[in-house]
Amino acid sequence: xHRQPLLxxxxxxxxxxxxxxxxxxxxxxxxxxxxxxxxxxxxIGHITGSAWVVxxxxxKTLLTHHRKLDKWLQLGGHCDxxxxxxxxxxxxAVEESGVYDIVPFSHDIFDLDIHEIPERRTxxxxxxAHLHYDxxxxxxxxxxxxxxxxxxxxxxxxxxxxxxxxxTQEESMLRMVAxxxxxxxxxH
Numbered sequence: 001x002h003r004q005p006l007l008x009x010x011x012x013x014x015x016x017x018x019x020x021x022x023x024x025x026x027x028x029x030x031x032x033x034x035x036x037x038x039x040x041x042x043x044i045g046h047i048t049g050s051a052w053v054v055x056x057x058x059x060k061t062l063l064t065h066h067r068k069l070d071k072w073l074q075l076g077g078h079c080d081x082x083x084x085x086x087x088x089x090x091x092x093a094v095e096e097s098g099v100y101d102i103v104p105f106s107h108d109i110f111d112l113d114i115h116e117i118p119e120r121r122t123x124x125x126x127x128x129a130h131l132h133y134d135x136x137x138x139x140x141x142x143x144x145x146x147x148x149x150x151x152x153x154x155x156x157x158x159x160x161x162x163x164x165x166x167x168t169q170e171e172s173m174l175r176m177v178a179x180x181x182x183x184x185x186x187x188h
Contacts, residue, residue, distance in 0.1 A: 002038075002083045003031050006047070006135070009085070013109045016179065023112045027133050037133070038079040045114075045131030049088030050076030052110055052136050052176050053102060055143035058184040061164065061177070062141065064096055065155040068120065072159075072167040074136065074176070085135045093139055097156060098148025105138040111179060112136065113172040136176070138183070 010028050015021040030045070031037050037047050052074050053062040063072045077092040079085060086107060093102050112135060119129040143158045159167060161177050168174075 003035070005083060006085055007031060009109050009135075010112075013112065020112060023114055026114060027112060027135075030133055038081050038083050040078045040080060043128055043130055045133055047079050047085060048076060048132045048134045049079055049085040049092060050074050050111075050113075050134050050136040051089040051093035051102070051139045052180070053093055053097070053099075053139045053141050054105070054180055055158065056140055058161075058180055060143050060158045060160055061180065062093075062097060062099075062143075062147075063157060063159050063164070063167065064153040067152055067154050069117075070154075071170070072164075072173075073170075074173070076134065076136070086137050089135075089137045090139065093141075096150055096152060097141075098150075099141050099145045101145065102139050102141045105140050105183070107137075110136050110138040111172065111176050115172070138180070 007028065010024055013024055015024055031047070034042055036042050040046050054060065062075065064075055066073050075093045075096045076089060079088045082088050086104060090102060094100055114131055114133050117130055117132055120127050147156050149156045161180060164173060164177050
């Protein structure tokens with residue numbers, strides 16, 4: 001039963017493309033097959049919660065230069081057993097930015113992505129390559145709020161949607177930029 005809330009959210013998700021439809025279906029199968037899908041101890045992969053944090057005018061996003069992956073990414077992280085993936089995204093956004101006044105743009109899923117995390121050495125040994133089944137929510141924050149860079153980041157900054165492509169060519173990041181622009185058009 002603990003997986004049911006996320007399965008409901010996935011069923012309500014409206015894919016914008018055939019690719020997103022396949023990602024949703026793959027993620028749904030993964031959740032059905034793995035009762036421990038919210039635990040990072042599931043070494044083949046696990047559900048993660050991401051925060052696509054945008055400002056109130058939807059023309060900037062808050063990105064972190066991730067220390068371990070050495071890439072500009074949205075905020076987010078492991079569920080560690082929490083089946084409320086929106087709560088995970090909100091928690092990670094606060095922890096990774098130092099901004100406390102962050103609210104959901106919507107309680108619906110904004111984007112889905114499945115991506116591989118490379119093998120890496122940890123204090124306890126080798127962490128094998130695995131998949132992150134990433135559930136992403138659009139969150140709103142004040143772009144004037146002070147930011148606090150954590151040990152997980154090399155940098156943290158508000159980036160104009162027009163400039164995201166200069167920092168990353170990750171297809172999923174560019175897809176979220178396009179979705180944000182689409183959301184902005186519907187607000188005005």
